[in-house]
Amino acid sequence: MKIISYNVNGIRAALKKGFLDWLQAAKPDVICIQETKAHKDQLDLEAFENAGYPYHYWFSAQKKGYSSVAVLCKEKPKHIEYGTGIETMDFEGRNLRVDFDEVSVMSLYLPSGTNLDRLNFKLNYMDEFQEYINNLKQEIPNLVICGDYNICHEEIDIHNPKMKGVSGFLPEERTWIGAFIQSGFIDSFRYLNPEKQAYSWWSYRANARANNKGWRLDYAMVSSPLKEKIARAYILPEAKHSDHCPIAVELNL
Numbered sequence: 001m002k003i004i005s006y007n008v009n010g011i012r013a014a015l016k017k018g019f020l021d022w023l024q025a026a027k028p029d030v031i032c033i034q035e036t037k038a039h040k041d042q043l044d045l046e047a048f049e050n051a052g053y054p055y056h057y058w059f060s061a062q063k064k065g066y067s068s069v070a071v072l073c074k075e076k077p078k079h080i081e082y083g084t085g086i087e088t089m090d091f092e093g094r095n096l097r098v099d100f101d102e103v104s105v106m107s108l109y110l111p112s113g114t115n116l117d118r119l120n121f122k123l124n125y126m127d128e129f130q131e132y133i134n135n136l137k138q139e140i141p142n143l144v145i146c147g148d149y150n151i152c153h154e155e156i157d158i159h160n161p162k163m164k165g166v167s168g169f170l171p172e173e174r175t176w177i178g179a180f181i182q183s184g185f186i187d188s189f190r191y192l193n194p195e196k197q198a199y200s201w202w203s204y205r206a207n208a209r210a211n212n213k214g215w216r217l218d219y220a221m222v223s224s225p226l227k228e229k230i231a232r233a234y235i236l237p238e239a240k241h242s243d244h245c246p247i248a249v250e251l252n253l
Contacts, residue, residue, distance in 0.1 A: 001251045003105055004028040004236075005146035005218055007201070007244035011036040011043065011070070014241035020051045022239055023072075027052075028248065030098065032107030032146040033070040036060070048072055059083060061093035068093040069107040069147070075100070084132050089125055102253045103226065104140045108147030113167030122150070122167070126176050130183065137184060143223040144251070145185070148201075148244065150217055151177045153187065156197050157216035168215060185221040188233035188249045198235045201244045209243075220249035229253060 004026060008014040011033065023031065031053075039060045048056050053072035059082045061067040071080075077098035083090035097106040110126070113119030137143060151173045155161035163169050181187055189198075199214025208214065222230055232250040239246050 001030065001103065001253050002028045002248060003030045003032065003144060003146060003220060003251070004246050004248045005032040005034070005107070005148075005220055006239070006246040007034040007109070007148040007218060007242060009035050009037075009242040009244060011038050015047070017241040019241045020047060022241065023053075024051050026236070026239075026246070026248075029074050030105050031072045032096075032105065033072070034107060034109035034148045036068040036070050037065050038068060039064060057082075057096060057098065059093045059096040062091050066092070067109060069096045069109050071096050071098050071105065071107050073098060084129075086128055086132060089128060089132075094125075095129075099140065103142045103144060103251065106143065106145045106147070108145050108149070110148065110150045112150045113170070113173075119167055119170075123172065123176075126173075130176070130180060133180075134183065137223065141223060141225045144226070144249065145221045146219070146247070146249070148218050149177060152215050152217065153177045153181075153190075156195075157199075159199065159213040159215070168217065181221070184224045186224065186227055186230065188220045188222045188230050189216075189235065189247065191227075191230065192233045198237070200235055200237075200247055204243055209240075218244060218247045220247055222249060222251070226251060 040058045055073040055076050058070045079099040081097040094109045111122040113122040152158040152169045199216050200218035202209035202214040229251045231252045236246040
């Protein structure tokens with residue numbers, strides 16, 4: 001199973017930049033999309049079906065043009081879970097899960113901490129999400145949680161490790177993602193690429209992408225029972241429909 005995760009920073013903008021042609025060439029079995037910034041009724045859903053994804057699920061924020069996640073599948077899942085059931089998390093459309101027989105795949109868009117209010121929201125979200133996942137794993141041990149975590153874990157994951165006072169690389173954020181991994185997940189890219197310095201997001205400012213001054217904010221976290229199934233994990237920086245690029249994990253199921 002090939003799973004791709006991609007923060008598209010607006011699906012309608014990405015479509016205008018050739019997103020569907022790229023998707024047909026990439027051919028994931030499942031693609032988790034974050035920051036669609038759209039409701040279903042704002043999209044031509046037939047275009048996704050014609051591209052080979054007849055099963056598509058959208059979980060949008062109450063506020064139009066904001067946040068929101070989606071999952072597109074080649075095969076029909078046995079169950080779709082919209083949100084987490086936690087009101088403080090779900091109104092911004094940040095979690096969507098599809099369940100198959102051997103694995104469940106979640107598209108996650110963790111908040112960014114752009115100011116003090118949003119940072120407090122993010123930290124609360126992280127705590128609630130950890131508790132939610134701890135419970136979910138009892139029911140569904142084979143989990144892949146793909147998405148934009150809005151956190152760089154280690155110094156290797158950011159072009160300038162001196163940026164310790166910036167949200168996304170704060171000590172408490174890094175501690176949280178480390179503890180999340182310790183709670184029973186594998187950062188699939190780092191597991192297979194322990195020394196590789198590669199990024200999944202670049203600021204639009206100061207020619208950051210051309211100079212490769214990036215951050216690795218996007219992860220395919222694979223639950224521990226699936227460890228031996230991880231075949232490949234990689235980043236696709238050549239895809240340029242967003243300020244993020246896609247990441248991928250392949251599982252031998």
